Amino acid sequence: MEIRLRRTMLYIPGNNPGMLQIADIFGADSVLFDLEDSVPHSEKDSARDLVSNMIKYRAYENIEITVRVNPLNTPYFEDDVKEIIAAKKLQAIRLPKTNRAEDVDKLAKLIGKYEKENEIAIGTINIHPMIETALGVENAFSIATSSVRVNAITIGGQDLTADMGIAKTKSGEEILWARSRIVMAAKAARIDAVDTIFADINDKNGLIEETRLIKKLGFTGKAVINPRQIEPIHKIFTPTEKEILWAQEVIETYDKGLKEGKGVIALRGKMIDPPVVKRAEKIITISKLGK
Amino acid sequence: MEINKKSQAGSLESSDLMVYVEPFNEIKIEVESSVSSQHTEEIRSLILNELEMRKINGVYVKIQDNGAMNLTIKARLKTALLRGAKNGN
Numbered sequence: 212m213e214i215r216l217r218r219t220m221l222y223i224p225g226n227n228p229g230m231l232q233i234a235d236i237f238g239a240d241s242v243l244f245d246l247e248d249s250v251p252h253s254e255k256d257s258a259r260d261l262v263s264n265m266i267k268y269r270a271y272e273n274i275e276i277t278v279r280v281n282p283l284n285t286p287y288f289e290d291d292v293k294e295i296i297a298a299k300k301l302q303a304i305r306l307p308k309t310n311r312a313e314d315v316d317k318l319a320k321l322i323g324k325y326e327k328e329n330e331i332a333i334g335t336i337n338i339h340p341m342i343e344t345a346l347g348v349e350n351a352f353s354i355a356t357s358s359v360r361v362n363a364i365t366i367g368g369q370d371l372t373a374d375m376g377i378a379k380t381k382s383g384e385e386i387l388w389a390r391s392r393i394v395m396a397a398k399a400a401r402i403d404a405v406d407t408i409f410a411d412i413n414d415k416n417g418l419i420e421e422t423r424l425i426k427k428l429g430f431t432g433k434a435v436i437n438p439r440q441i442e443p444i445h446k447i448f449t450p451t452e453k454e455i456l457w458a459q460e461v462i463e464t465y466d467k468g469l470k471e472g473k474g475v476i477a478l479r480g481k482m483i484d485p486p487v488v489k490r491a492e493k494i495i496t497i498s499k500l501g502k
Numbered sequence: 503m504e505i506n507k508k509s510q511a512g513s514l515e516s517s518d519l520m521v522y523v524e525p526f527n528e529i530k531i532e533v534e535s536s537v538s539s540q541h542t543e544e545i546r547s548l549i550l551n552e553l554e555m556r557k558i559n560g561v562y563v564k565i566q567d568n569g570a571m572n573l574t575i576k577a578r579l580k581t582a583l584l585r586g587a588k589n590g591n
Binding site: 227260263 | 512518570571573574576580581
């Protein structure tokens with residue numbers, strides 16, 4: 212199974228060549244070229260042509276390339292999928308307003324068709340369903356397990372609160388249940404959970420507070436709308452020196468204990484059992500990937 | 503491909519360009535670039551290649567470039583040509 216950091220997924224408006232051409236210099240783990248909300252209806256065709264050409268000809272380095280297409284029920288959806296797959300270097304498609312497993316199935320079939328047409332190995336392109344309706348939240352687990360292509364699910368806070376008929380607040384209590392539900396679905400499906408954006412780009416403390424919260428809940432990363440938001444999020448999602456030392460010590464002590472045939476293994480009076488070792492190993496893996 | 507109506511694509515933002523196309527009885531290309539006269543010639547040649555590839559024999563193309571990469575020029579030209587080739591309106 213692929214292990215990749217998705218601490219940050221940077222949205223880039225699909226009709227902005229100046230931003231698209233430098234998308235990989237900001238240090239985000241993934242870029243998210245947007246054909247949906249940031250592109251007016253009159254420019255859907257030009258954004259699609261531009262994003263396809265960027266993916267095809269611009270040699271982006273060390274970054275996951277993903278595109279948010281227009282929703283299934285729009286006239287742009289199939290052309291978006293067709294054109295961006297033909298560019299050949301796409302890694303994942305973010306499907307907005309995913310309400311049920313059948314939505315993912317429709318996209319997966321279409322991806323398969325265009326992978327074949329473009330001689331791309333079947334299964335190369337992943338799907339990141341975006342859950343942003345009450346119905347989508349209720350169907351989170353079936354969406355998360357709807358296709359082997361789904362390796363992350365995401366939440367869209369603004370659309371979700373609009374669908375619920377309430378306001379999206381900075382503190383976000385109103386989406387706590389949805390966040391928790393989506394994280395649990397992702398954990399059960401053994402895939403990543405990526406949080407919604409933090410809209411106030413000038414409020415660094417607010418961003419830090421929210422990122423700490425969503426990390427505690429179990430999210431593996433967050434979508435960002437401004438390069439300035441990348442560094443604070445990476446800092447929170449990257450293990451500290453102290454955590455790395457603890458993890459190394461746990462693994463060493465556990466291995467030594469096993470060799471010595473000990474029944475109960477402890478580090479400074481605290482028992483080390485397989486779940487603790489698993490967490491320590493994850494810390495080491497993330498610290499290596501995050502360098 | 504046949505161009506049967508006026509159309510345009512792009513913007514005048516930095517790293518972008520405006521492409522205007524309209525039906526014409528031969529190939530006519532006009533380029534203004536904020537970069538250099540050498541770049542103007544490169545753009546003209548790129549446009550000519552793209553038109554040949556699409557088998558377009560009659561079109562007037564006007565470019566106002568503001569430092570766009572070649573891949574952006576190709577994308578904007580494609581959009582303008584497809585918009586200009588649509589029937590109706």
